[in-house]
Amino acid sequence: MNTLLVICFSFGYLALLFGVAYAAERRSAARRSLVSNPYVYALSMAVYCTAWTYYGSVGRAAYFGLEFIGIYLGPTLMAPVAWLVLRKIIRICHVQRLTSIADFISARYGKSAALGALVTVVCVLGVVPYISLQIKAIAASFDILTGGGQGSMLAEGTVASSSALITTGALAFFTIIFGVRSVEATERHEGMVLAVALESLVKLVAFLAAGLFVTFGLFKGFGDVFEKAAAVPDLSRLFTLDGAGTSGPQWFTLLVLSMSAILLLPRQFQVSVVENVNENHLRKAMWLFPLYLIIINLFVLPLAFGGRLLAGQSIDADTFVLALPLQAGHPWLALLIYLGGLSAASSMIIVETIALSVMMSNHLLMPLLVRLPPARAESPSWFAYLGQVALHSRRLAVVVVLLLAYGYYAAVGHLLPLVNIGLVSFAAVAQFVPVVLGGLYWKGGTRQGATAGILAGFVVWFFTLVVPTMVGPNLLPSSILEQGLGGWSGLRPFALFGLTGLDYLSHGLFWSWFFNVGLYVGVSLLRMPSALEQRQAVEFVDVFHYRTGFEGPAGWQAGAPLPDVRALLTGFLGKKRTSQALHAFAERFPEVPDASENVATAQADPRLLAYAEKLLAGSIGPASARLLLSSSVGVEDISFDNVVGILRESQQLLEANRQLQKQQRQLQRLTGQLQVAYNQLQELDQHKDEFLYTVTHELRTPLTSIRALSEILTDNPDMEEEERHRFLLTITKESERLSRLITLVLDLEKYESGRATLEKSLVDVPDVLHDALESVGQLLRDKQIQLDVVVPPGLPLLPGDRDRLMQVLVNLLSNAVKSCRADGSGRISVVAEASADTLRITVEDNGKGIDPEFHQLIFDKFFQARNQTMRKPEGSGLGLAITKKIVELHAGRIWVESQPEQGARFSFELPLPVNERMSE
Amino acid sequence: MPTTPHILIVDDEPNIVMSLEFLMRKNGYRVSIARNGTEALEAIKQSPFDVVLLDVMMPDVDGYEVCRQLRQLPGQSHTRVIFLSAKSKEADIQKGYDAGADLYIPKPFSTRQLMTTIKELIGTNV
Structure with missing residues (x-):
């Protein structure tokens, strides 16, 4: 095609993009942002797909089958994790106003200027070759389209330097006007983002157009391409992962590298972190971006196979995308594809260069400038001057980066096989993974640890992944590969310390991470983090605890x-x-x-x-x-002491707060307990009242008789002698009843207060039973009650208080007597029986019985008080209460089984000492 | 001469019944005795009484209930009811008056005072 035409289209396209960017920024200023949506955000992430994807994937696929997909699988697998890791990084960067990966690492580890500079240097050294690859891609595709250069493009290039130089200049210009117009880097580049998103769309459409053209234009669809490819042994080999020769470790390495890259490559950090408008955009981007990767890779294999089938070895596989339509006589389609490639390359270059320029200015130049003597002059004009310097230095950095890239291309680029430059770049950036992840989740990392880790990782990276590439073009003697550095075989770049069996990328990644992680953790553990490091660690690791950038310790x-x-x-x-x-x-x-x-x-x-x-x-x-x-x-x-003081203070505050909360809970619990205790006390108080009332009531009855009869006797001196005698006898009986009552009340009071003690001895149960029956004998005879006593021989001796047990038995017996009718039908049976560890005595009558609802209450001294108008059948109302107390004092239990008019059976059980049963 | 006043003594304590019965007979009254609430209810349905001496706490039907039922009977419209009870709380006494008592005397009581009161009540009744 006409060179001028292609140049016009190229510049026209870039100018169009600039127009879009400019319009976007105008709209953004008017608060009608075109960029603040998840679709633009996800598309801008697709800056990940560079010219390497656009041209290189097909080239890789033509000889290594599916291997190319590895670096797209990583980011896809990362997507769910992004919500955890990426969102945290975004939050931290927004809170701390961090604008690059160097900022991030430097800020995390005590705002160290040296660490920031180190990260910047690693980034620049790692990424500049990658940029030169893009420049080369643009230049080469330009030459192919204009017919200027034939043959290979990405490998062993012999592309005219002029095209590359022009490309470089044009890109520097656009980068500066796109991205470096304001000094505050946190001010997002909305125009640039929209332009990048648009470019992502263009490269997708152009690549799909190429794929569709080859698959459906040159072949008859997917089936046709794959069938024909399967017929060629060299191609059918590529259908399986095994046949393509990609090993497991290699796959793993590809995944790990691309996962690192999607997070930490300067350009990815720029679009996904710095340019993020809203954390929630991440939710959509999490699936939109992987979707984009899948779509753009759909036609890679058909294009690769199509190219190999049609062009064979005559065309470099890296140029299939562009060369096939051109060869087939479709220059306009080729132009579209060229613009797609230009999009892929230029968007990468612009974003990467902006990111690098900010890093270089902030971490290489500014730390020097702010230390200059005039900086201490406290002159506002110096600050304003510094602001201008910052801006200019960034523009300068753009030019420097692009010149470095061009220089690299011009000096060694044409000598080196560039195929793996992208992955080597990824591996360089992967050296930040330990310190970044460690910094996000571990508060113990220190500046020295991070520096040592990155430095070691970088050195090993350089030795294992970069040094070998310098052997091919004879920059270094090949003896290094075979005999090792200085002739020591342990220092062979492909077999460091004798490790063989891995492909060189996995080998390099393994050793670089080995030393990186080891030194990062090891050196970090050597000493406590400084105050500043501790504070930053807290602000990073616990970022979700702070709400705004205003907070956190000052x-x-x-x-x-x-x-x-x-x-x-x-x-x-x-x-x-x-x-x-x-x-x-x-x-x-x-x-x-x-x-x-x-x-x-x-x-x-x-x-x-x-x-x-x-x-x-x-x-x-x-x-x-x-x-x-x-x-x-x-x-x-x-000072350190002050910060420690502040930290301790806030810890003490936290501790005090915790204590307060704990005390509050305790207080609440205590209040509850108090409430319960108060209720119990009130109930007890009420019980006491009721008890007193019951007692006085019980006392009043005999007292009434005594008083009435005494008065009668006094007022009637002429009473009949017999009647007089009867009255006097009654008075005596009632007095006895009164004193019995008083004794019972005092007894009960003693049991209640716990002052009662047992005078324990070994009690012969039949003997006590006999005495008890004796004492109620008269009552039994009065009511003509039939008595059955069952006491088996050989009952064990019972440890207990004989008098108290006697009291229990008499009580139960007299209750039984009282409940029986006096007509001679009354029956009472007493049964004693022993089991292995208890002795049970049962007193059963056939009297009027007790309603089940009173079975518990009758043992309650307040029973009568509760049933104030209904007198308990007979008795003081205290007997059973005392009986129960005595049984309980002996660690036994007492209960009743009864139904109204069915008689009642009172039983009590007392524990026997184990193995002390009385023998025959 | 008016008919001999008829007194009903209701109490489950035999000794108290004994002393009250002696007192009433000594003063020339006719005496009937009920040893619990049920017997008392039967008695008041059969014949009118001039005075009922009523205990409150009894095993079956309590004195309040007996008094209330008595007040429903047309034949007992002139009957005077005196509660004699060991329950001496203000609330118990009030409950007695609410049930329709003419007098509520806590136990232990003075026999002389009781007789004076009964005579007064019978006098106004006549």
Whole structure:
């Protein structure tokens, strides 16, 4: 095709994208964002699919079958985990205003500037070759389309450097106007995101067009392609994973690497974390993005097989996508596909370069600048100057990164096999996995541990994955591969420490992570995290506990003059943003003196300083922000002891809070117990009243007779002698009844209060029974009651108080007598029986019986009080209560079985000492 | 001469019945005796009484109930009811008056005072 035409289309396309981006930012300014939705978010994540996907997948598939799918499976498998890990990273970055993976790691480990610089260097070294691969892809595809260069493209390229240089320049220009226009990096690049999303759509459509064309245009559908491929032995081999020669460890490595990459590649971090508008967009993106990956990979195999069937070895497999339509005479379709490839490459370059430039500026340049002597001059113009420097340095960084990429391409790119550059990049980024995951979930990691881990991982990565690539182009002697570094066979890049049997990528990943994780954990455990590290650890690991960026321990001591802080912020953020930010702060903390008002003498609140630090971190990175604030505003960074003090204080507060809650629960429990006790007391009090009442009532009855009869005797001296005698006898009886009652009451009181003691001896049961029957003998005879006594011989001796047991028996017997009729039909039977460990005595009568509802109550001394108008058949109402007490004192139990008019059977059981049964 | 006043003594304590019976006879009254609530109810249905001396706590039907039923009977419209009870709480006494008692005397009582009261009641009745 006409070169000019292609150039026009290329620039036209990029200009169109810029137009879209520009419009998006205008709309965003008018608060009608086109970007704030999960679809754009998911599409922008598809920046993951670069020219490597676009051209390289087909190339890989043509010789290695399904292996290419590995790096798309990883992100797909990651999707469910994203909600846990990615959301946490997003939350942390928004709270702490972090704008890159370097920010993240540096901030996590004590805002270390050195660590940030190290991460930046690793990123740049790891990713620049990847960018050069994109540049090369654009240049090569341009040459193929214009017929400028023939043959291979991604491998062993001989592409005209001019195309690449022009490409580089154009991309630098677009990157700068797309992404580096504002100094505050946390201000999202809505225009860029929309452009990237659009590019993702274009590359998808173009790739599908290529796939459809080959599958349905050049062949007769999927079945046709695969059937024909199956007929060729070299291709049919690719139908199985085994035949394609991809081993298990290799698959695993691909999955792990791509999982790391989707999270931590600078460009992925940029689109999925920094550019995230709303955490909830993640929910849709979690399935939309994997869906995109599946769709774009649908036609990879048909294209690969189609290419191999049609073109054979004459065309480089990496160019099939573009070359097949061109060969078939469809230049316009080829142009579309070229634009798709341009989309894939340019979106990657733009996002990656922006991310890298921010990192370089914030972590390589700013830490140096804020330490310069003028920084201590507390001059607002210096801050404003620094803000400008930050912006310019980023633009410069864009150019530097792209020049590095171009330089790499021009110097060694044409010498190196670029096929695996992408995966080697992934492996470099994977060196951040331990410190990032550790930083998210483990509070013990330290700056030294993280530095050692990354450094070690990076060195091993370089030795095992980069060094071998330098042997091919004769940059290094091949003896390194065979004999090892310095001739020591333990240091062979492909068989480090003698480890063989793994493919070189798995081998490199294994050893680099081995040392990385080992040193990270090991060195971290060597010493306690510093105060700052501890605080950051808490803010990272427990990020979901803090609601806004305003919260968390401040870490600054008051002391900085307020105007200085404001001037510092104005320098970086501009007047408008500064006053907006300070107003937001004032709304959150109304008690802090309003920082937006001009009070020259005011001191900045520690919380305001922490807030300012975060605002600045958004512009120049966390480490630089901290340095800047402490050196230029003149505030004292809080000392270790102070932070420990603050931490201890907050721990004490927490502890006190817990104690309070515990005490509150205890109080509630106590209140409940008190309530119960009070109720019991009240009930007891009532019982006592009732008892007293019952007792006095019982006393009144004999007293009434005594008084009445005495008065009669006094008033009637002329009474008949017989009657007089009868009255006097009655008075005596009633007096006896009265004293019996009093004795019973006192007895009962003794049992109730627990003062009663038993005078224990070994009691001969038949003997006591005999005595008891003797004492009620007269009563029995009076009522003509028939008595049956069953006492088996050989009853064991019973340990107990003989007199008390006698009292029990007499009580039960007299109750039985009272309940029997006096007409001679009364029967009472007494049975004693012993089992292995108890002795039971039963007293049964055939009297009027007791209603079951009273079976418990009759043993209650208050029984009569409760049935105040219904007199208990006969007796004091205290006898059974006392009987029960005595039985219980002997650790026994007593109960009654009865029905009204059916007689009653009272039984009590007393425990026998084990193995002390009386022998014959 | 008016007819001899007829007194009903209701109590389940034989010794108290004994003393009351002696007192009433000594004063020339006719005496009937009921040893529980059921007997008392039967008695009041059969003949009118001038005075009923009524215990409250009895094994079957209590004194309050006897009094209430008595007040329903047309034949007993002039009957005076005196409760003699060991239940001496304010509430018990009130309950007695609510049931229709003319007098509520707590036990133990003075026989002399009781006789004076009975004579007064019978006097107004006549």
